[in-house]
Amino acid sequence: MKKNVTAMLLALGLVALAVFQLGETNKEAEASAGYAKEMVYNKPVPSFTLQGLDGKQYAIGGEREKPVMINFWASWCGPCQEEAPALKSVYDKYGDRFDLYAVNVTRQDRMADVQAFVKQNGFSFPILLDKEGKTAEMYRVLFVPTSFLIDRHGKLQEVIHVLPPDQLEKRIQRLIQS
Incomplete structure (x- = not known):
């Protein structure tokens, strides 16, 4: 025994x-592989490089001249459509003081729909294509839209979802001042 x-x-x-x-x-x-177990405030976010709708490569992560907002979205997403005018507005107003990258979760979207969404909303900021969904996974995006506000040092300051335009503007102003 x-x-x-x-x-x-x-x-x-x-x-x-x-x-x-x-x-x-x-x-x-x-x-x-650059995966974050969790996204932690005031800690560096994972770096990534994605191709834009314009064919250029965009690298995100680390120190930068301006803070950045990374917005994950899809053309079929109702709240993304609701949020689009506010994104355009804050970028038109503050685009010289912060960067905005709209990351389309392309694996779950159709390219024709992406292009139509961008044109319909008059986006002038870079549209990045997450064709395999790896960047969304790396950032632990569970649903769209999800936005990450990142300071000049590449550290996460805030995670937001759809906000009223005035609240989004306040968050962008605070990010710019950080």
């Missing part, structure tokens, strides 16, 4: 060790 208990405890210990090591391996893989 003692032999069975000892063998059982040894087996459970080995299983626990294997599970722990597997978890650590996954954490290391996520960290090396």
Whole structure:
């Protein structure tokens, strides 16, 4: 009986060790791939590079001249349509003092719809294409729209969703002053 208990405890210990090591391996893989376990305020956000609708490459992350708003959206999203005029308005007003990158979750969208949405809303800021959805995964985006306000040092200041235009403007003003 003692032999069975000892063998059982040894087996459970080995299983626990294997599970722990597997978890650590996954954490290391996520960290090396740039995945954040969670988005933490006042901590650096993951870096990424995406192609824009204009064909240019855009790199996000680290120190920059201006703070940035990264807005994840899709053309089929009702709240994204609701938010679009406010995004255009704050960018038209403050675009010289902050960057705005609208990241289309293209894996869940159609390119013709993306182009029509951008044209219909008169967006003049860069539209980035997350064709595989990896950037949205990296930022832990659960639904659209989701926006990340990031200071000049590449640190997360706030995560927001659809706000009334005056509230969005206040958040952008605060970001610019940070």
